[in-house]
Amino acid sequence: MDLIYDILREAIAPTTAAFALAAIGLNFHFGLTGLLNMGQAGFMLLGMYGYAITVREGGPIWLGVIVAIACAAVFGLILGWPTLKLRGDYLAIVTIAAAEMIRYLGRSQNLNDLTGASTGIRGNDFKGSFEMLSPFPDSQVTFLVWTFHGTRSTSWWLLVVGWTLVALMLLMYWRLSKSPWGRVLKGIREDEDAVRSLGKNVYSYKMQALVIGGVIGALAGIIWALGASVQPDSMGRPTTFWIWTLLLLGGAATIFGPVLGSILFWGSLVAVKGLASLLIPETLLNTQELEPFSLTLVGITLMCLVIFRPQGILGDKKELAFND
Amino acid sequence: MTDDVFASVPQEPGAPKPDPIVVADNVHRHFGGLTAVDVKHFEVQRGAITALIGPNGAGKSTFFNLLTGFDKPQTGDWLFNGHSLKGVSPAKVARAGKVRTFQLTKALSRMTVLENMRLGASDQSGENFFVAFAKPLWKDREEEITAKAHVLLKRFKLYEKKDDYAGTLSGGQRKLLEMARALMSDPEMVMLDEPMAGVNPALTESLLDHIVQLKQEGVTVLFVEHDMHMVRRISDWVVVMAEGRIIAEGPPHTVMQNTEVQEAYLGAHMDTDLSEEGS
Amino acid sequence: MTKRIDRRAIVRALIVFVVAALAVFAVSTIGSTAMADTPDAATAVAQTSAIHADAETTEAEVTVDDTAADAPGTNRIAQNVFNGLVFGLLLALASVGLSLIYGTTGLSNFAHGEQVSLGAMLAYFFATQQPVSLPLLPWEFVIGWPLWLAAIAAIVVAGGTGWLQDRFLWSKLRKRGVKMVQQMIVSIGLSLALLNLLQWWIGPDRLRVSIAIEERRQVGPIQLGDTTAVSIAISIAVLLAVAYFLLRTRLGRATRAVSDNPALAAASGIKVDAIIRLVWIMAASLAALGGILMALYDSGTKFDVGAKLLLLMFAAVTLGGLGQPFGALVGSLVIGVVVETSTLWLGPDLKYATALAILILVLLVRPQGILGRAERVG
Numbered sequence: 001m002d003l004i005y006d007i008l009r010e011a012i013a014p015t016t017a018a019f020a021l022a023a024i025g026l027n028f029h030f031g032l033t034g035l036l037n038m039g040q041a042g043f044m045l046l047g048m049y050g051y052a053i054t055v056r057e058g059g060p061i062w063l064g065v066i067v068a069i070a071c072a073a074v075f076g077l078i079l080g081w082p083t084l085k086l087r088g089d090y091l092a093i094v095t096i097a098a099a100e101m102i103r104y105l106g107r108s109q110n111l112n113d114l115t116g117a118s119t120g121i122r123g124n125d126f127k128g129s130f131e132m133l134s135p136f137p138d139s140q141v142t143f144l145v146w147t148f149h150g151t152r153s154t155s156w157w158l159l160v161v162g163w164t165l166v167a168l169m170l171l172m173y174w175r176l177s178k179s180p181w182g183r184v185l186k187g188i189r190e191d192e193d194a195v196r197s198l199g200k201n202v203y204s205y206k207m208q209a210l211v212i213g214g215v216i217g218a219l220a221g222i223i224w225a226l227g228a229s230v231q232p233d234s235m236g237r238p239t240t241f242w243i244w245t246l247l248l249l250g251g252a253a254t255i256f257g258p259v260l261g262s263i264l265f266w267g268s269l270v271a272v273k274g275l276a277s278l279l280i281p282e283t284l285l286n287t288q289e290l291e292p293f294s295l296t297l298v299g300i301t302l303m304c305l306v307i308f309r310p311q312g313i314l315g316d317k318k319e320l321a322f323n324d
Numbered sequence: 325m326t327d328d329v330f331a332s333v334p335q336e337p338g339a340p341k342p343d344p345i346v347v348a349d350n351v352h353r354h355f356g357g358l359t360a361v362d363v364k365h366f367e368v369q370r371g372a373i374t375a376l377i378g379p380n381g382a383g384k385s386t387f388f389n390l391l392t393g394f395d396k397p398q399t400g401d402w403l404f405n406g407h408s409l410k411g412v413s414p415a416k417v418a419r420a421g422k423v424r425t426f427q428l429t430k431a432l433s434r435m436t437v438l439e440n441m442r443l444g445a446s447d448q449s450g451e452n453f454f455v456a457f458a459k460p461l462w463k464d465r466e467e468e469i470t471a472k473a474h475v476l477l478k479r480f481k482l483y484e485k486k487d488d489y490a491g492t493l494s495g496g497q498r499k500l501l502e503m504a505r506a507l508m509s510d511p512e513m514v515m516l517d518e519p520m521a522g523v524n525p526a527l528t529e530s531l532l533d534h535i536v537q538l539k540q541e542g543v544t545v546l547f548v549e550h551d552m553h554m555v556r557r558i559s560d561w562v563v564v565m566a567e568g569r570i571i572a573e574g575p576p577h578t579v580m581q582n583t584e585v586q587e588a589y590l591g592a593h594m595d596t597d598l599s600e601e602g603s
Numbered sequence: 604m605t606k607r608i609d610r611r612a613i614v615r616a617l618i619v620f621v622v623a624a625l626a627v628f629a630v631s632t633i634g635s636t637a638m639a640d641t642p643d644a645a646t647a648v649a650q651t652s653a654i655h656a657d658a659e660t661t662e663a664e665v666t667v668d669d670t671a672a673d674a675p676g677t678n679r680i681a682q683n684v685f686n687g688l689v690f691g692l693l694l695a696l697a698s699v700g701l702s703l704i705y706g707t708t709g710l711s712n713f714a715h716g717e718q719v720s721l722g723a724m725l726a727y728f729f730a731t732q733q734p735v736s737l738p739l740l741p742w743e744f745v746i747g748w749p750l751w752l753a754a755i756a757a758i759v760v761a762g763g764t765g766w767l768q769d770r771f772l773w774s775k776l777r778k779r780g781v782k783m784v785q786q787m788i789v790s791i792g793l794s795l796a797l798l799n800l801l802q803w804w805i806g807p808d809r810l811r812v813s814i815a816i817e818e819r820r821q822v823g824p825i826q827l828g829d830t831t832a833v834s835i836a837i838s839i840a841v842l843l844a845v846a847y848f849l850l851r852t853r854l855g856r857a858t859r860a861v862s863d864n865p866a867l868a869a870a871s872g873i874k875v876d877a878i879i880r881l882v883w884i885m886a887a888s889l890a891a892l893g894g895i896l897m898a899l900y901d902s903g904t905k906f907d908v909g910a911k912l913l914l915l916m917f918a919a920v921t922l923g924g925l926g927q928p929f930g931a932l933v934g935s936l937v938i939g940v941v942v943e944t945s946t947l948w949l950g951p952d953l954k955y956a957t958a959l960a961i962l963i964l965v966l967l968v969r970p971q972g973i974l975g976r977a978e979r980v981g
Contacts (some may be wrong), residue, residue, distance in 0.1 A: 110950055289803050294797040299797070
């Protein structure tokens with residue numbers, strides 16, 4: 001019973017919303033445009049730093065959000081400038097390298113005053129002004145089966161904001177992917193030379209997609225940071241790979257794929273850990289080993305998904321017929 | 325089928341045309357030490373069907389890529405409607421009214437046939453990121469181009485397939501779709517890279533008819549082709565390339581008699597059936 | 604053919620090296636003025652070194668640097684360049700395999716870092732005097748083989764994983780015609796799975812494969828320990844053997860033929876699949892050897908050691924020209940030297956960032972060089 005409660009709790013947690021957001025961003029990159037961005041965690045980390053540092057230094061929330069968005073947009077522009085003309089797998093290597101650079105810089109002692117180096121920025125340093133705005137009571141609140149604190153950290157307030165943001169971004173994805181703009185991006189995903197021959201500036205469209213997806217990633221970073229803290233090492237390569245896994249799980253290029261994927265991913269991670277600790281005796285798999293055990297399964301899931309069901313749960317089976 | 329306009333044109337490489345739409349000068353492209361294209365002078369007559377032929381490795385496709393901005397030459401300049409297209413990106417070349425197709429068809433597989441067609445249309449304000457949010461701003465244009473796409477799809481006998489993914493089409497249908505898509509932007513000139521490659525014989529006739537119909541609508545056509553039947557059937561003027569250079573020009577029925585042309589073919593490509601009776 | 608390309612790779616590497624050095628110099632100038640402005644610079648520095656001691660990327664180097672600074676007659680720059688060359692040699696063992704795989708199959712294998720870790724973990728598993736166990740099995744046992752035997756066993760087992768992977772995964776995907784991009788994501792999944800499997804199996808702690816403490820001797824302006832000397836000897840010998848294999852043996856020439864043009868190679872009677880299988884085995888074994896020597900050189904290792912090296916390997920391979928095994932060697936040496944010498948100016952916690960900056964720089968400076976032959980349109 002506890003396990004089911006844990007799963008339900010995880011299914012709506014701010015982390016889940018943050019990953020759904022990051023995956024929506026990645027959906028703009030990969031699902032719509034076919035860009036292999038392997039550095040989504042870098043965009044998230046920039047968003048976190050941008051918001052947390054601005055607010056810590058006394059800036060208002062709106063300024064923090066703008067700084068976060070601006071950081072991600074500039075990062076996207078710098079990253080896209082040399083790489084969007086290169087073949088897909090080079091973009092993958094450059095984005096992953098750039099994201100790691102952001103992390104190394106963030107945890108560098110040289111920037112200790114700004115980023116707090118490898119310890120990061122404590123939640124109390126930047127969460128205050130956001131939590132002040134909470135319309136919920138400053139205590140535990142139970143709604144249906146869920147109990148969360150009203151305002152602090154993993155709170156109802158953050159849940160409402162996070163999922164509202166998810167809904168808004170879904171709406172945006174839906175509107176844009178069904179527009180002529182989205183049509184050009186899909187064309188690029190299929191064959192950029194064809195789109196070029198039809199008179200569209202492919203480079204500019206790829207850049208737009210990279211920046212939009214990255215900015216959504218930065219928003220995801222803010223939601224994550226407000227639920228936890230800013231910690232550079234939590235935004236390493238594995239985080240990007242998880243986002244990829246959950247996007248492919250839900251279904252790339254579908255509207256609800258990222259959200260479904262995120263809920264399933266985090267829900268089943270809790271489920272696997274819970275079931276494993278129930279069913280496998282402590283002597284075989286102690287609590288310390290649960291985490292790597294379940295993440296091993298994540299890796300295997302990613303492999304199986306790509307091999308056997310690349311269109312994910314919500315994807316169109318027909319699209320598989322021509323994998324050329 | 326030769327028009328009168330070509331009567332006064334000398335049958336020699338780089339011959340000047342009465343009303344050229346494309347003029348190229350000293351276009352030179354080499355890969356490492358290998359010269360792929362070395363064209364001194366080249367003109368394409370407006371409103372005519374010009375064929376570009378030559379043995380394998382003659383540099384036809386490379387020349388095509390250079391003219392459409394998909395590749396950049398080491399030297400040279402070329403004009404389209406009097407404007408230089410040197411160093412101009414492929415997208416701008418297309419927007420200037422010169423649209424190309426590819427030897428290996430580039431149908432956009434995971435998009436429907438109709439979406440493929442819509443993508444071909446120009447002047448879509450909805451392709452701007454900010455405008456895309458407000459459907460009322462681009463709804464009218466979308467309806468316009470959809471209507472136009474329907475007309476073209478009917479003409480190319482693809483209307484029944486309009487809601488299918490382009491990836492489900494046969495090779496010949498993809499060629500048709502690519503040609504129809506190129507027409508969505510009302511180009512002044514279309515450049516077809518081996519339009520018959522991989523098309524089954526049943527569809528060849530209708531493809532030929534479509535190309536002739538383009539000419540009747542005033543569109544200039546330049547195409548690369550291996551199939552001599554087709555070249556003889558529809559082209560007004562033939563340009564022969566070998567080893568990167570233009571070695572001969574002339575009307576389709578006489579150009580193949582040129583000894584230099586025959587040597588080039590025999591030297592590079594023994595199995596091409598050239599002396600064919602000419603039907 | 605090979606000679607010409609290799610010379611180009613070297614020239615390319617040198618250009619980038621000079622540019623990178625200038626960039627590092629520029630950054631350091633900015634960094635040092637910033638330092639001077641801070642009133643508590645001294646405490647910051649003290650803090651820095653304290654944190655370095657447990658910073659994940661730097662453990663071994665800090666000890667080296669300290670002794671280097673203490674011992675008279677040791678030139679820090681020479682020492683760093685030397686360390687860089689050693690590091691580059693060890694890195695080359697791993698990146699040559701990555702490059703071979705890319706050359707013959709076109710796959711950017713993101714799981715190659717885990718192959719390096721696997722080598723180190725297996726060597727620890729066979730050599731340690733501590734009780735070890737296998738995942739999901741309740742028994743603990745001590746193997747405790749001598750180091751040389753453990754290393755050989757580790758390399759053999761790792762080579763076996765290369766065979767297994769190609770036999771049951773990659774060859775199947777190739778046969779099904781799965782796109783390269785998809786295969787690359789599969790390798791990312793594999794990397795994620797292997798990384799966590801290793802953590803689950805061996806645990807998250809830093810481990811020592813050999814408990815012997817290395818004695819350092821003064822050789823000219825640098826300090827050199829016995830283990831390091833042996834590591835250098837082994838890696839040079841192995842790299843020479845790989846070069847000999849590729850240049851002088853039938854099988855090696857076939858491998859290069861597959862690298863150049865698989866279709867043509869197949870048409871001329873080369874068994875492409877068998878060659879690729881061999882490449883996987885070689886790549887996995889070389890990576891394992893690299894991991895073991897790295898563990899000895901750093902006097903310690905961890906389950907994620909290879910994951911940290913992966914991007915350096917990519918940098919090295921890209922620098923030398925993708926798919927060029929000799930380019931990968933040169934690229935590795937350059938990366939090694941840059942990474943180590945950058946610690947003279949930047950903090951050691953930024954040394955990997957320097958390598959990544961180079962990677963991005965290479966793609967900026969010579970994208971067409973890295974792309975190799977221009978792809979034909981249409």
